[in-house]
Amino acid sequence: MADYLKPLPEQAVAAWYYRLAASIASNKVQGSTPLAAVFLKQWLDNRKPNSIFNFTPPAYLQNHTAVMTALQYHRDVFLTLKKARIGKTDKWAGILPRIKGTDGYKKWPGGSIAMKYESLCDIAPGVFDIISIQNSGTAADRDLLTALRGFQLESSVIVDPLRMPDKTIQVKFTSWKCRVLDTYDWNYNEYFTVPNPDFGSKDKNAVRPQDKSIRVYHSNAKRLEDANLAAPYKIESAPWPVTNAALLNKAVVDPARTP
Amino acid sequence: MRIGTLSKRFSLLLLFLSCLACSATQADSVTPHFSAPGFIDQFEIKYPLKYQTGKNESGESISIEVEFTKTSRDQHYVIQILFSKPGSLLVESEYLAGFNQSKATQNPAQHMMNFPAVGSRAMYRFLGAGPGGAAEQLIFTSSDKRLDIKVLSSHLLPDSVNLTPIDIEKLAKYIDGVLLRISKH
Numbered sequence: 371m372a373d374y375l376k377p378l379p380e381q382a383v384a385a386w387y388y389r390l391a392a393s394i395a396s397n398k399v400q401g402s403t404p405l406a407a408v409f410l411k412q413w414l415d416n417r418k419p420n421s422i423f424n425f426t427p428p429a430y431l432q433n434h435t436a437v438m439t440a441l442q443y444h445r446d447v448f449l450t451l452k453k454a455r456i457g458k459t460d461k462w463a464g465i466l467p468r469i470k471g472t473d474g475y476k477k478w479p480g481g482s483i484a485m486k487y488e489s490l491c492d493i494a495p496g497v498f499d500i501i502s503i504q505n506s507g508t509a510a511d512r513d514l515l516t517a518l519r520g521f522q523l524e525s526s527v528i529v530d531p532l533r534m535p536d537k538t539i540q541v542k543f544t545s546w547k548c549r550v551l552d553t554y555d556w557n558y559n560e561y562f563t564v565p566n567p568d569f570g571s572k573d574k575n576a577v578r579p580q581d582k583s584i585r586v587y588h589s590n591a592k593r594l595e596d597a598n599l600a601a602p603y604k605i606e607s608a609p610w611p612v613t614n615a616a617l618l619n620k621a622v623v624d625p626a627r628t629p
Numbered sequence: 630m631r632i633g634t635l636s637k638r639f640s641l642l643l644l645f646l647s648c649l650a651c652s653a654t655q656a657d658s659v660t661p662h663f664s665a666p667g668f669i670d671q672f673e674i675k676y677p678l679k680y681q682t683g684k685n686e687s688g689e690s691i692s693i694e695v696e697f698t699k700t701s702r703d704q705h706y707v708i709q710i711l712f713s714k715p716g717s718l719l720v721e722s723e724y725l726a727g728f729n730q731s732k733a734t735q736n737p738a739q740h741m742m743n744f745p746a747v748g749s750r751a752m753y754r755f756l757g758a759g760p761g762g763a764a765e766q767l768i769f770t771s772s773d774k775r776l777d778i779k780v781l782s783s784h785l786l787p788d789s790v791n792l793t794p795i796d797i798e799k800l801a802k803y804i805d806g807v808l809l810r811i812s813k814h
Contacts, residue, residue, distance in 0.1 A: 371793050394757050396734075406757035497694050497705045498681070500783055512756045512764055515783070519703060519761035555760065557701055559788045562763040565755045570738020582742055583796075586758075587788065 371563070371585040374578050380597040383590055386577050387414055387600070389567035390586075399509045402428055405517035409554050409605065414594075416601040427550060427607040430510035437523060440491040441548065441617055444525040447487050449541060449621050455489055463487070465531065465541060469625050482544065483531060488524035488551065495520075518605075521552035526609070534622070541621045546612040555602035556591040676792060688713030688777075697790045703761055706784040708795060710804065718777035719768045724752055745798050748772045748805045753798065761785065767797045771808045778804060 375383050391414065395407035405428070412423050431437065446452035450466035462473065464485065471477025493514045494500045503511045528545040566584040568576035578584055594600040612618065677696040682689070688711050695706040711718070731743040743753050751769035758764075762785030770777050780797045 371791075390758065393755060397754060397756070404757055406759045409759060497707060498692070500705055500707055509756070516757035516759045516761050516764055518759075557703075557760070559700065560704065560785055561788060562758060562785055563794050564758050564763045565742065565765065569742060570736040572736075579738075583794075585793070589788075 373587045373590070374581075374584060375586065375590045378577065380593055380599050382575060382577070384414060384594055384599040385575065386568070387594070390564060393565065393567040397509070399513045400428065400430055404509075404513040405431075406513055409517050412603065413554055413591075414600050416603045417598060418603070419595075419601045420604060421601070422604045422606050423554070424606050424608060427610055428510070430508070431514060431518075431550065431607070432610050434493070434511070434514060436491050436493050437548075438614065438617075440489060440523045441525065441612060441614070443489060444487050444523075444548075445617050447489075448485055448525075448527055448529065449623055454487060465529065465539075465623055466625065466627070469531065469539060469623075478531070481530075482528050484526070484528050486524065486526045488522045490520055491523040491550075492520040493518060518550070518552055521550050521605070524549050524551055525612070531623075537626070538622050538624050541623055543618045543620075546618065547609040548612055549609040550605065550607040552605040553602065554605055556588040558588050558592045561585055561587040676790070687711060688717070695784075695792065697786070697792070700787045700789065704785050704787055705762065706786060706792065706794065707782070708797075708800075709779075709781040710800075711779040711781070713777045713779070715770055715774055715777050718779050719750065719752060719770050724750060727752055742798075745801075747798060747801045748778075749774050751798075751801065756783075765797060767801050769801050769805065772805055773809060773812045775812070776808065780804070 375386065378386070387410065391407050391410040394410065395403045397404065399405075405425070408425065409423075416423070443452060447454045448464045450462055450464040453460040454463040456463070464487075465483065467473040468475045468483055468485075469478040492499075493511070494503055500515065503515055525546060525548045527543055527547075530542045530544050532540045532542070534540055563583050563585045566578060566581050568579050569582050571579045573579075591600065595602065679694045679696055681692050683692065684690070690709055690711040693708045693710075695708075697704075697706070699705075728744055731740045735743060745751050745753060745767070747767070748769040748771045751767060753767045754765065756764035756766060762783055764781070764783035766779055766781040768777065768779045778801065780801045782794055782797050784794050786792055
């Protein structure tokens with residue numbers, strides 16, 4: 371299929387992308403504009419590569435199963451029950467090395483400990499996860515799939531460790547906030563086919579109004595960015611408090627335990 | 630509708646659509662009425678297909694993955710067809726609200742696209758697009774009003790793969806035709 375956007379001037383291509391964003395926005399998700407539309411429009415509005423776009427995470431993102439699974443993993447890392455994935459290596463982190471003063475941490479002098487950790491949170495790690503979302507997922511799941519799919523989830527916690535008479539340490543989570551970090555950018559060597567927002571339009575600037583769908587090569591995204599009509603950016607959600615009781619449960623760690 | 634009825638019809642469809650997962654060269658006629666080469670020719674799928682079936686409280690499904698050489702993890706092309714009880718996927722109140730809104734705000738061609746003439750009634754929805762891909766769905770009630778069917782497509786493809794995603798309206802019409810022929814036997 372031909373690249374019908376290629377021969378058009380960049381301004382016309384940008385205008386078409388805006389109409390695509392509006393088309394996505396017309397299908398609300400739980401009463402809100404879908405993130406896919408918000409992020410696409412922000413890419414078009416943006417002129418500063420690597421600028422940060424802040425957004426309020428919708429409830430369907432905060433409570434998504436993939437997010438809850440990632441937070442459970444974060445809890446295990448903070449409690450030194452699971453190794454932290456840092457870059458391409460797995461290493462022990464969290465409370466035990468801090469209490470014991472090992473692995474480069476200064477030995478715990480007592481009092482609260484602040485820790486931060488981030489890991490990949492993937493809405494659909496594999497093709498059959500995509501199928502599963504399509505099968506039984508909601509419009510919200512599908513919005514997260516197209517808007518984000520995989521992103522970094524960052525947790526910032528403050529824990530109050532309390533040394534017990536039996537020398538174990540009781541750990542209480544006194545604060546836990548998390549946020550989404552991602553980058554909105556295109557792979558210029560990919561394409562997708564979408565419903566043409568100009569289908570049936572009588573506007574003189576309509577692109578291929580006779581076509582129901584149109585193939586969009588992401589090389590066009592590069593053209594817009596090169597012409598300073600769009601720019602990739604970093605996504606940061608506002609932090610939200612973790613309130614799930616199971617995640618905030620007190621835990622007991624044994625400093626004598628070798629992780 | 631009894632689940633047994635759904636399963637029997639589903640099995641027949643599955644028998645037919647299973648062929649879709651075979652290569653075109655293997656596919657002989659499965660039933661007197663349907664053949665995979667016909668399907669594949671019609672939809673011009675030139676890549677190998679992998680499929681799986683599923684069953685949950687929503688109904689019974691066939692998921693088809695188009696296999697191609699990926700250059701990044703996010704690339705995919707999946708189609709899913711979900712068969713369910715009438716009224717369960719295409720809820721009348723949602724259909725009517727969507728229909729009226731579309732008629733009031735869209736041009737006639739867009740409105741026809743949103744509510745195409747498939748089965749006894751149908752509703753199309755563009756689910757979104759972004760760096761993770763693009764997705765769309767069409768839900769329809771079969772012409773004999775015995776099933777609600779959802780056809781879903783999600784894809785993101787590398788430039789090295791020249792593949793026009795299936796027109797899900799055309800696929801939905803095709804499935805409805807198959808169901809009509811099954812119901813006559």
